[in-house]
Amino acid sequence: MTLDFATLLAILAMAVATMLTRVSGLFLIRHVSLEGSRRKAIESIPPAVLMAVVAPTAFSTGIAETLACAVTAFAAFRLPMLVSVALGVASVAILRSLGL
Amino acid sequence: MNGNATEFLGGMRAIAPLIAAVIPIGLVFGALAATKELSPLETGLMSALVFAGGSQFVAMDIWTHPASWTGVGFAALLVNIRHVLMSASLATKMQSFGPRSRYLAMLFLADEIWAMAEFRAGVARLTPAWFAGLVAPFYLAWVLSALAGATLGAFLGDPVVLGLDFAFPAVFIVLVIGFWKGPETGAVLLASGVAAVVTQHFVPGVWYIAAGALAGLMAAIVSGHRRMEVTP
Numbered sequence: 001m002t003l004d005f006a007t008l009l010a011i012l013a014m015a016v017a018t019m020l021t022r023v024s025g026l027f028l029i030r031h032v033s034l035e036g037s038r039r040k041a042i043e044s045i046p047p048a049v050l051m052a053v054v055a056p057t058a059f060s061t062g063i064a065e066t067l068a069c070a071v072t073a074f075a076a077f078r079l080p081m082l083v084s085v086a087l088g089v090a091s092v093a094i095l096r097s098l099g100l
Numbered sequence: 101m102n103g104n105a106t107e108f109l110g111g112m113r114a115i116a117p118l119i120a121a122v123i124p125i126g127l128v129f130g131a132l133a134a135t136k137e138l139s140p141l142e143t144g145l146m147s148a149l150v151f152a153g154g155s156q157f158v159a160m161d162i163w164t165h166p167a168s169w170t171g172v173g174f175a176a177l178l179v180n181i182r183h184v185l186m187s188a189s190l191a192t193k194m195q196s197f198g199p200r201s202r203y204l205a206m207l208f209l210a211d212e213i214w215a216m217a218e219f220r221a222g223v224a225r226l227t228p229a230w231f232a233g234l235v236a237p238f239y240l241a242w243v244l245s246a247l248a249g250a251t252l253g254a255f256l257g258d259p260v261v262l263g264l265d266f267a268f269p270a271v272f273i274v275l276v277i278g279f280w281k282g283p284e285t286g287a288v289l290l291a292s293g294v295a296a297v298v299t300q301h302f303v304p305g306v307w308y309i310a311a312g313a314l315a316g317l318m319a320a321i322v323s324g325h326r327r328m329e330v331t332p
Binding site for chain 1: 116120121138139141145149152155166168169171172174181182183184185186187189191192203207211215263266267270271272273274275279280284285289293295296297301309310312314315316324325
Protein backbone atom coordinates (compact mmCIF):
# COMPACT_ATOMS: atom_id res chain seq x y z
CA MET A 1 0.00 0.00 0.00
CA THR A 2 1.80 3.12 -1.16
CA LEU A 3 0.66 6.71 -1.16
CA ASP A 4 2.76 8.96 -3.36
CA PHE A 5 2.81 12.64 -2.33
CA ALA A 6 2.29 14.00 -5.87
CA THR A 7 -0.58 11.54 -6.34
CA LEU A 8 -2.21 12.60 -3.07
CA LEU A 9 -1.89 16.25 -4.08
CA ALA A 10 -3.46 15.50 -7.46
CA ILE A 11 -6.35 13.64 -5.82
CA LEU A 12 -6.95 16.53 -3.41
CA ALA A 13 -6.91 19.05 -6.28
CA MET A 14 -9.53 16.98 -8.12
CA ALA A 15 -11.62 16.68 -4.95
CA VAL A 16 -11.55 20.43 -4.25
CA ALA A 17 -12.40 21.29 -7.88
CA THR A 18 -15.31 18.84 -7.85
CA MET A 19 -16.65 20.07 -4.48
CA LEU A 20 -16.53 23.68 -5.73
CA THR A 21 -18.67 22.84 -8.76
CA ARG A 22 -21.13 20.93 -6.58
CA VAL A 23 -21.81 23.61 -3.96
CA SER A 24 -21.65 26.61 -6.32
CA GLY A 25 -25.24 26.07 -7.46
CA LEU A 26 -26.37 26.88 -3.91
CA PHE A 27 -24.56 30.24 -4.07
CA LEU A 28 -25.87 30.88 -7.55
CA ILE A 29 -29.58 30.56 -6.73
CA ARG A 30 -29.17 32.73 -3.63
CA HIS A 31 -28.16 35.68 -5.80
CA VAL A 32 -30.36 35.12 -8.84
CA SER A 33 -34.15 35.20 -8.58
CA LEU A 34 -35.91 32.32 -10.24
CA GLU A 35 -39.26 33.33 -11.64
CA GLY A 36 -41.05 32.87 -14.94
CA SER A 37 -38.78 32.15 -17.89
CA ARG A 38 -35.70 31.67 -15.65
CA ARG A 39 -37.56 28.90 -13.86
CA LYS A 40 -38.30 27.30 -17.25
CA ALA A 41 -34.64 27.53 -18.19
CA ILE A 42 -33.59 25.85 -14.94
CA GLU A 43 -36.04 23.03 -15.66
CA SER A 44 -34.33 22.41 -18.99
CA ILE A 45 -30.96 21.78 -17.31
CA PRO A 46 -31.43 18.07 -16.51
CA PRO A 47 -32.19 16.94 -20.10
CA ALA A 48 -29.59 19.35 -21.54
CA VAL A 49 -26.78 17.99 -19.36
CA LEU A 50 -27.75 14.33 -19.80
CA MET A 51 -27.95 14.71 -23.57
CA ALA A 52 -24.55 16.44 -23.77
CA VAL A 53 -22.93 13.56 -21.89
CA VAL A 54 -24.42 10.77 -24.04
CA ALA A 55 -24.48 12.46 -27.48
CA PRO A 56 -20.95 11.45 -28.56
CA THR A 57 -21.67 7.82 -27.61
CA ALA A 58 -25.02 7.92 -29.37
CA PHE A 59 -24.01 9.64 -32.59
CA SER A 60 -20.29 9.50 -33.23
CA THR A 61 -18.80 6.36 -31.71
CA GLY A 62 -19.97 3.55 -33.97
CA ILE A 63 -22.98 1.81 -35.52
CA ALA A 64 -23.25 -0.65 -32.62
CA GLU A 65 -23.46 2.18 -30.07
CA THR A 66 -25.93 4.22 -32.14
CA LEU A 67 -28.26 1.24 -32.63
CA ALA A 68 -28.00 0.21 -28.98
CA CYS A 69 -28.85 3.77 -27.91
CA ALA A 70 -31.94 3.63 -30.13
CA VAL A 71 -32.95 0.28 -28.60
CA THR A 72 -32.50 1.68 -25.08
CA ALA A 73 -34.47 4.85 -25.82
CA PHE A 74 -37.30 2.88 -27.45
CA ALA A 75 -37.43 0.42 -24.53
CA ALA A 76 -37.45 3.27 -21.99
CA PHE A 77 -40.89 4.43 -23.19
CA ARG A 78 -42.47 1.12 -22.14
CA LEU A 79 -40.20 -0.86 -19.83
CA PRO A 80 -38.69 -0.33 -16.36
CA MET A 81 -35.23 1.24 -16.13
CA LEU A 82 -33.26 -1.91 -15.29
CA VAL A 83 -34.81 -3.86 -18.17
CA SER A 84 -34.12 -1.06 -20.66
CA VAL A 85 -30.49 -0.77 -19.51
CA ALA A 86 -30.02 -4.55 -19.72
CA LEU A 87 -31.49 -4.57 -23.24
CA GLY A 88 -29.10 -1.77 -24.26
CA VAL A 89 -26.05 -3.54 -22.84
CA ALA A 90 -27.05 -6.86 -24.44
CA SER A 91 -27.62 -5.25 -27.84
CA VAL A 92 -24.29 -3.41 -27.82
CA ALA A 93 -22.48 -6.66 -26.89
CA ILE A 94 -24.23 -8.59 -29.68
CA LEU A 95 -23.72 -5.85 -32.29
CA ARG A 96 -20.02 -5.52 -31.42
CA SER A 97 -19.54 -9.29 -31.65
CA LEU A 98 -21.02 -9.06 -35.16
CA GLY A 99 -18.23 -6.63 -35.98
CA LEU A 100 -20.32 -3.45 -36.20
CA MET B 101 -41.36 1.76 10.74
CA ASN B 102 -41.01 5.55 11.05
CA GLY B 103 -41.16 7.98 8.15
CA ASN B 104 -37.42 8.53 7.80
CA ALA B 105 -36.66 4.81 7.53
CA THR B 106 -39.36 4.41 4.89
CA GLU B 107 -37.92 7.34 2.95
CA PHE B 108 -34.36 5.97 3.25
CA LEU B 109 -35.46 2.57 1.93
CA GLY B 110 -37.34 4.30 -0.87
CA GLY B 111 -34.15 6.05 -1.94
CA MET B 112 -32.24 2.78 -1.79
CA ARG B 113 -34.84 1.09 -3.96
CA ALA B 114 -34.67 3.90 -6.53
CA ILE B 115 -30.86 3.77 -6.82
CA ALA B 116 -30.67 -0.07 -7.03
CA PRO B 117 -30.57 -0.32 -10.84
CA LEU B 118 -27.89 2.38 -10.97
CA ILE B 119 -25.80 0.45 -8.47
CA ALA B 120 -25.97 -2.56 -10.78
CA ALA B 121 -24.74 -0.25 -13.55
CA VAL B 122 -22.00 1.48 -11.56
CA ILE B 123 -20.25 -1.61 -10.15
CA PRO B 124 -18.81 -2.67 -13.52
CA ILE B 125 -17.77 0.93 -14.19
CA GLY B 126 -16.05 1.09 -10.79
CA LEU B 127 -14.26 -2.19 -11.50
CA VAL B 128 -13.07 -0.86 -14.85
CA PHE B 129 -11.89 2.36 -13.24
CA GLY B 130 -9.92 0.41 -10.62
CA ALA B 131 -8.33 -1.85 -13.22
CA LEU B 132 -7.45 1.17 -15.37
CA ALA B 133 -5.88 2.96 -12.40
CA ALA B 134 -3.78 -0.15 -11.73
CA THR B 135 -2.38 0.06 -15.28
CA LYS B 136 -1.35 3.67 -14.47
CA GLU B 137 0.51 2.30 -11.44
CA LEU B 138 -1.79 3.76 -8.82
CA SER B 139 -1.88 1.62 -5.67
CA PRO B 140 -5.24 0.25 -4.46
CA LEU B 141 -5.04 2.76 -1.58
CA GLU B 142 -4.60 5.70 -3.99
CA THR B 143 -7.37 4.42 -6.24
CA GLY B 144 -9.80 3.97 -3.33
CA LEU B 145 -8.88 7.39 -1.98
CA MET B 146 -9.58 9.04 -5.33
CA SER B 147 -12.99 7.38 -5.64
CA ALA B 148 -13.86 8.28 -2.04
CA LEU B 149 -12.77 11.93 -2.18
CA VAL B 150 -13.58 12.88 -5.76
CA PHE B 151 -16.66 10.64 -6.25
CA ALA B 152 -17.14 11.78 -9.86
CA GLY B 153 -16.61 9.01 -12.39
CA GLY B 154 -16.27 11.15 -15.52
CA SER B 155 -13.45 13.29 -14.14
CA GLN B 156 -11.71 10.23 -12.68
CA PHE B 157 -11.61 8.51 -16.09
CA VAL B 158 -10.33 11.71 -17.69
CA ALA B 159 -7.63 11.94 -15.00
CA MET B 160 -6.51 8.40 -15.85
CA ASP B 161 -6.42 9.41 -19.50
CA ILE B 162 -3.99 12.27 -18.84
CA TRP B 163 -2.16 10.74 -15.84
CA THR B 164 1.61 11.41 -15.64
CA HIS B 165 4.46 10.37 -13.36
CA PRO B 166 4.80 12.20 -11.08
CA ALA B 167 1.15 13.25 -11.05
CA SER B 168 0.40 16.84 -12.09
CA TRP B 169 -2.07 18.34 -9.63
CA THR B 170 -2.68 21.36 -11.86
CA GLY B 171 -3.39 19.19 -14.90
CA VAL B 172 -5.88 16.78 -13.32
CA GLY B 173 -7.29 19.49 -11.05
CA PHE B 174 -8.15 21.70 -14.01
CA ALA B 175 -9.49 18.73 -15.98
CA ALA B 176 -11.76 17.84 -13.05
CA LEU B 177 -13.04 21.41 -12.91
CA LEU B 178 -13.79 21.33 -16.62
CA VAL B 179 -15.47 17.90 -16.66
CA ASN B 180 -17.52 18.72 -13.57
CA ILE B 181 -18.52 22.27 -14.50
CA ARG B 182 -21.94 20.79 -15.37
CA HIS B 183 -22.40 20.26 -11.62
CA VAL B 184 -22.87 24.03 -11.26
CA LEU B 185 -26.02 23.81 -13.37
CA MET B 186 -27.08 20.53 -11.73
CA SER B 187 -26.75 21.85 -8.18
CA ALA B 188 -28.49 25.13 -9.09
CA SER B 189 -31.38 23.11 -10.50
CA LEU B 190 -31.63 20.73 -7.54
CA ALA B 191 -31.19 23.55 -5.00
CA THR B 192 -34.63 24.87 -5.97
CA LYS B 193 -36.15 21.54 -4.87
CA MET B 194 -34.58 21.17 -1.41
CA GLN B 195 -37.21 22.85 0.78
CA SER B 196 -37.10 19.97 3.30
CA PHE B 197 -33.33 20.37 3.81
CA GLY B 198 -31.73 22.51 6.52
CA PRO B 199 -29.06 25.02 5.42
CA ARG B 200 -26.18 22.80 6.50
CA SER B 201 -27.61 19.55 5.15
CA ARG B 202 -28.01 21.26 1.74
CA TYR B 203 -24.25 21.72 1.51
CA LEU B 204 -23.57 18.25 2.85
CA ALA B 205 -25.96 16.71 0.31
CA MET B 206 -24.42 18.67 -2.58
CA LEU B 207 -20.98 17.18 -1.88
CA PHE B 208 -22.38 13.82 -3.06
CA LEU B 209 -23.93 15.17 -6.25
CA ALA B 210 -22.75 12.49 -8.68
CA ASP B 211 -24.68 12.36 -11.96
CA GLU B 212 -26.74 9.33 -10.96
CA ILE B 213 -27.61 10.73 -7.51
CA TRP B 214 -28.60 14.04 -9.03
CA ALA B 215 -30.71 12.49 -11.78
CA MET B 216 -32.67 10.30 -9.36
CA ALA B 217 -33.15 13.22 -6.95
CA GLU B 218 -34.47 15.44 -9.77
CA PHE B 219 -36.78 12.67 -10.83
CA ARG B 220 -38.04 12.23 -7.26
CA ALA B 221 -38.63 15.97 -6.85
CA GLY B 222 -40.87 15.80 -9.92
CA VAL B 223 -43.26 13.27 -8.35
CA ALA B 224 -42.94 13.83 -4.56
CA ARG B 225 -41.25 15.95 -1.92
CA LEU B 226 -37.51 15.30 -1.86
CA THR B 227 -36.46 14.61 1.75
CA PRO B 228 -32.97 14.35 3.30
CA ALA B 229 -33.68 10.73 4.31
CA TRP B 230 -34.62 9.75 0.75
CA PHE B 231 -31.50 11.49 -0.57
CA ALA B 232 -29.34 9.69 2.00
CA GLY B 233 -30.91 6.42 0.82
CA LEU B 234 -29.60 7.24 -2.66
CA VAL B 235 -26.14 8.28 -1.52
CA ALA B 236 -25.10 5.67 1.07
CA PRO B 237 -25.28 2.48 -1.03
CA PHE B 238 -24.14 4.21 -4.23
CA TYR B 239 -21.09 5.76 -2.57
CA LEU B 240 -20.12 2.43 -1.00
CA ALA B 241 -20.58 0.61 -4.32
CA TRP B 242 -18.40 3.17 -6.15
CA VAL B 243 -15.53 3.08 -3.66
CA LEU B 244 -15.57 -0.69 -3.06
CA SER B 245 -15.82 -1.59 -6.76
CA ALA B 246 -12.85 0.69 -7.53
CA LEU B 247 -10.86 -1.00 -4.76
CA ALA B 248 -11.81 -4.43 -6.08
CA GLY B 249 -10.89 -3.40 -9.63
CA ALA B 250 -7.53 -2.05 -8.48
CA THR B 251 -6.79 -5.27 -6.62
CA LEU B 252 -8.02 -7.72 -9.26
CA GLY B 253 -6.73 -5.61 -12.15
CA ALA B 254 -5.92 -7.71 -15.16
CA PHE B 255 -7.95 -10.72 -13.96
CA LEU B 256 -11.15 -8.99 -15.09
CA GLY B 257 -12.39 -9.70 -18.59
CA ASP B 258 -12.58 -6.98 -21.21
CA PRO B 259 -15.65 -4.91 -20.26
CA VAL B 260 -15.98 -3.57 -23.81
CA VAL B 261 -16.59 -7.07 -25.21
CA LEU B 262 -19.24 -7.68 -22.56
CA GLY B 263 -20.87 -4.32 -23.34
CA LEU B 264 -20.62 -3.24 -19.71
CA ASP B 265 -19.09 0.11 -20.62
CA PHE B 266 -22.49 0.85 -22.21
CA ALA B 267 -24.39 0.61 -18.90
CA PHE B 268 -23.68 4.25 -18.04
CA PRO B 269 -24.87 5.86 -21.30
CA ALA B 270 -27.86 3.47 -21.27
CA VAL B 271 -28.94 4.73 -17.83
CA PHE B 272 -28.62 8.33 -19.03
CA ILE B 273 -30.74 7.63 -22.10
CA VAL B 274 -33.49 6.14 -19.91
CA LEU B 275 -33.37 9.26 -17.72
CA VAL B 276 -33.49 11.59 -20.75
CA ILE B 277 -36.69 9.87 -21.87
CA GLY B 278 -38.04 10.36 -18.33
CA PHE B 279 -37.52 14.13 -18.55
CA TRP B 280 -39.48 14.41 -21.81
CA LYS B 281 -42.18 17.11 -21.47
CA GLY B 282 -43.07 17.82 -25.10
CA PRO B 283 -41.64 19.75 -28.07
CA GLU B 284 -39.69 22.20 -25.88
CA THR B 285 -37.71 19.27 -24.50
CA GLY B 286 -37.10 18.19 -28.09
CA ALA B 287 -35.54 21.58 -28.91
CA VAL B 288 -33.33 21.38 -25.81
CA LEU B 289 -32.18 17.84 -26.66
CA LEU B 290 -31.50 18.72 -30.30
CA ALA B 291 -29.43 21.80 -29.42
CA SER B 292 -27.51 19.98 -26.71
CA GLY B 293 -26.85 16.89 -28.83
CA VAL B 294 -25.68 18.79 -31.92
CA ALA B 295 -23.44 21.13 -29.91
CA ALA B 296 -21.90 18.23 -27.98
CA VAL B 297 -21.16 16.14 -31.10
CA VAL B 298 -19.72 19.08 -33.05
CA THR B 299 -17.61 20.28 -30.11
CA GLN B 300 -16.32 16.80 -29.39
CA HIS B 301 -15.31 16.48 -33.04
CA PHE B 302 -13.32 19.72 -33.21
CA VAL B 303 -12.17 20.45 -29.67
CA PRO B 304 -9.96 17.98 -27.80
CA GLY B 305 -10.79 17.15 -24.20
CA VAL B 306 -14.14 17.33 -22.49
CA TRP B 307 -15.44 20.79 -23.47
CA TYR B 308 -18.28 19.02 -25.29
CA ILE B 309 -20.22 18.43 -22.06
CA ALA B 310 -20.23 22.10 -21.09
CA ALA B 311 -20.92 23.16 -24.70
CA GLY B 312 -23.89 20.80 -25.04
CA ALA B 313 -25.36 21.76 -21.67
CA LEU B 314 -25.10 25.48 -22.46
CA ALA B 315 -26.59 25.04 -25.93
CA GLY B 316 -29.55 23.17 -24.43
CA LEU B 317 -30.03 25.90 -21.85
CA MET B 318 -29.91 28.58 -24.59
CA ALA B 319 -32.51 26.67 -26.61
CA ALA B 320 -34.82 26.63 -23.58
CA ILE B 321 -34.38 30.37 -23.02
CA VAL B 322 -34.98 31.20 -26.69
CA SER B 323 -38.09 29.02 -26.99
CA GLY B 324 -39.34 30.43 -23.67
CA HIS B 325 -39.04 34.00 -24.96
CA ARG B 326 -40.75 33.14 -28.21
CA ARG B 327 -43.72 31.64 -26.36
CA MET B 328 -44.07 34.79 -24.28
CA GLU B 329 -44.16 37.01 -27.37
CA VAL B 330 -46.91 34.90 -28.94
CA THR B 331 -49.04 34.77 -25.78
CA PRO B 332 -48.27 37.91 -23.78
